[in-house]
Amino acid sequence: MEHKPKIAIHKFASCSGCQLAFVNMGEDLIELLQLVDLVHMAEVGSMAPEDQQVDIAFIEGSITTPHDVDRLLKIRANSACLITIGACATSGGIQALRNNADSGEWMRSVYAKPEFIQSLSTSAAIANHVKVDFELWGCPVSSRQMFTAIRTLLYGVPPLSLREKVCQECKRRGNVCILVTQDAPCMGPVTRTGCGALCPSFGAPCYTCYGPAEGVNTASFGQRLIGLGLHPDQVARRFASINNAAPAFSEATRLFAGEEGKS
Amino acid sequence: MAEVPRYFPRARLAELISVVQRAGFRVIGPRVDQGALVYREIDGVEDLPQGLTDEQAPGHYRLAANGTQRHFSWANGMSAIKPFVYAPRERLWRVDRDTHGIHFRPLMSIAPRTAILGVRACDLSALILNDAHFLRNLYPDPYYRLRRENLLLIAVNCSHAASTCFCASTGDGPEVSGGYDLLLNELEEGYLVHSGSPSGDEILQKLATARPSRRQLDQARHQLDACRQQQRAMPPAPRLTGLMSRLDHPSWDAVAEQCLACGNCTAVCPTCFCHREVEAPALDGQSSVHRRDWDSCFNEDHSYLVGMLVRPDIKTRYRQWMTHKLATWQEQYGRSGCVGCGRCTTWCPVGIDFVAQARRVLEDEA
Numbered sequence A: 001m002e003h004k005p006k007i008a009i010h011k012f013a014s015c016s017g018c019q020l021a022f023v024n025m026g027e028d029l030i031e032l033l034q035l036v037d038l039v040h041m042a043e044v045g046s047m048a049p050e051d052q053q054v055d056i057a058f059i060e061g062s063i064t065t066p067h068d069v070d071r072l073l074k075i076r077a078n079s080a081c082l083i084t085i086g087a088c089a090t091s092g093g094i095q096a097l098r099n100n101a102d103s104g105e106w107m108r109s110v111y112a113k114p115e116f117i118q119s120l121s122t123s124a125a126i127a128n129h130v131k132v133d134f135e136l137w138g139c140p141v142s143s144r145q146m147f148t149a150i151r152t153l154l155y156g157v158p159p160l161s162l163r164e165k166v167c168q169e170c171k172r173r174g175n176v177c178i179l180v181t182q183d184a185p186c187m188g189p190v191t192r193t194g195c196g197a198l199c200p201s202f203g204a205p206c207y208t209c210y211g212p213a214e215g216v217n218t219a220s221f222g223q224r225l226i227g228l229g230l231h232p233d234q235v236a237r238r239f240a241s242i243n244n245a246a247p248a249f250s251e252a253t254r255l256f257a258g259e260e261g262k263s
Numbered sequence B: 001m002a003e004v005p006r007y008f009p010r011a012r013l014a015e016l017i018s019v020v021q022r023a024g025f026r027v028i029g030p031r032v033d034q035g036a037l038v039y040r041e042i043d044g045v046e047d048l049p050q051g052l053t054d055e056q057a058p059g060h061y062r063l064a065a066n067g068t069q070r071h072f073s074w075a076n077g078m079s080a081i082k083p084f085v086y087a088p089r090e091r092l093w094r095v096d097r098d099t100h101g102i103h104f105r106p107l108m109s110i111a112p113r114t115a116i117l118g119v120r121a122c123d124l125s126a127l128i129l130n131d132a133h134f135l136r137n138l139y140p141d142p143y144y145r146l147r148r149e150n151l152l153l154i155a156v157n158c159s160h161a162a163s164t165c166f167c168a169s170t171g172d173g174p175e176v177s178g179g180y181d182l183l184l185n186e187l188e189e190g191y192l193v194h195s196g197s198p199s200g201d202e203i204l205q206k207l208a209t210a211r212p213s214r215r216q217l218d219q220a221r222h223q224l225d226a227c228r229q230q231q232r233a234m235p236p237a238p239r240l241t242g243l244m245s246r247l248d249h250p251s252w253d254a255v256a257e258q259c260l261a262c263g264n265c266t267a268v269c270p271t272c273f274c275h276r277e278v279e280a281p282a283l284d285g286q287s288s289v290h291r292r293d294w295d296s297c298f299n300e301d302h303s304y305l306v307g308m309l310v311r312p313d314i315k316t317r318y319r320q321w322m323t324h325k326l327a328t329w330q331e332q333y334g335r336s337g338c339v340g341c342g343r344c345t346t347w348c349p350v351g352i353d354f355v356a357q358a359r360r361v362l363e364d365e366a
């Protein structure tokens, strides 16, 4: 029997939903556990220390405390391949909205003794602190994507990274475009594929869960949303969602929030 | 094509559908979904739209009541025949590993016999182009062919053109000229019907029809004449090859400011055929399924070549889409790839007008 690759799933600031995507693999998870050793995953109780050598480390959650930074550096130093899973780890998550707020002020208004809280002023993506080998976007990630990434890495091949827009998958599914027929503010034309065009398939506009797609034109798209009747501030908020700190979206947020100031 | 058509009243359309079903076909027809017409399976005439027309403009599609009893008084819906012959996602083959080695086998799904009701002139022209691409080459596509051979096409001449239609200028419509099994003209009170093939003859024989009146024949002709009056017109094909000598025209930059590179245009275009191939290995590493998905020249990987993107930005991708469709397609398939359906314009989320853009590059006044 050859060496069984070691896998760890580490949690930082997050809701654990991406770890759940892992658990939700169902039977595939049992199959997977015959191929790899899962040495660390808080959600299921295995807790090898951060300095245990692993082949693949999956990281869920964003970096929000000085202690997080220490843990992350240790993990990076001991992992052959490091993969972020989900919006929090990959772009900072919904909690990155605090990056533009006065976190000290917030802390004082929430906690009786804020001096006990050790927190950074920002919620940062993993890539802001260490080198990331591969990113799996989504809120949450799809278990299918995680599993394909692991399978491909077991073959010794880098996973395929599709960065096309949600619209492409929406059209493959034969959905009618609700932006065109109902003026719905669907974010599909700027959002990266991966969810299988889940929301538009049920007649709901896309919410940017998978972050910015490759080659987005947020300026033109934001103008179009204004043309559909949205206020510039509403356009800014459409971009300032789960992946608000992804550069393409934070720039767009600034662009349209600024436009409101002008109007 | 039979010289003189036959006639049946509207109440008998249900009978036509059941004759086709009894002949062993599932019937695909227009249905209302999320505010638009799309081709989906129908059980009977009750699933068809009635008294509805479409209002189309760049980036805009609405259905509206028109006070008639008609089922086909609209121009077109989001998709044409393409998804029924060239599947958006298709498993091509699988490979299995055992102690003797690796074994490949094709995954041909069974193509159900499929009748499509409500096919338009532009859709049929597009199908001829699909045939040219998938079948008339050294390696005919077996997946496409299987579906294509199992099609029964029931065309309906248009009685209304949308503002986005320009089939009259490309020579593809509004009148259906061939390639169908049955052809209907919808009138106020019923249908004129022609057969265009032996399968069409067989179905027509099972249907009670009458000789049409002079007035009914005139009505059909007048409807088509009205449809020829279209708001948009594509410049003639020889003029379109001129796009290739204007690759540096500033209007490519202007369109790139607006275009989202979302690929909705290529997905709804009835003649776009690009695909990518994807491997889906089983977790145990012992087998893998190889599939093909619709792709688009607006996607980065479409122009990836040994470490570089040949078309790295929106400008070069938009230019590729338009110059291939209108100009270089002519060398490749003997005609422009555009059949004037207007879908790329209607279904573009930012309403980029394909005809207007071609004219801007050619500096051609409409």
Ligand code: SF4
Pocket: A166, A167, A168, A170, A171, A175, A176, A177, A178, A179, A180, A186, A187, A188, A189, A197, A200, A205, A206, B264, B349
């Ligand atoms: S519904 Fe949304 S995702 Fe689908 S094609 Fe329209 S804009 Fe794109």
Ligand code: SF4
Pocket: B265, B268, B269, B270, B271, B325, B337, B338, B339, B340, B341, B342, B343, B344, B345, B354
């Ligand atoms: S290029 Fe546009 S108008 Fe022409 S066939 Fe394609 S979708 Fe229709």
Ligand code: SF4
Pocket: B258, B259, B260, B261, B262, B263, B264, B265, B266, B298, B344, B347, B348, B349, B350, B351, B352
């Ligand atoms: S022309 Fe319109 S539909 Fe086509 S890629 Fe550009 S924005 Fe999308």
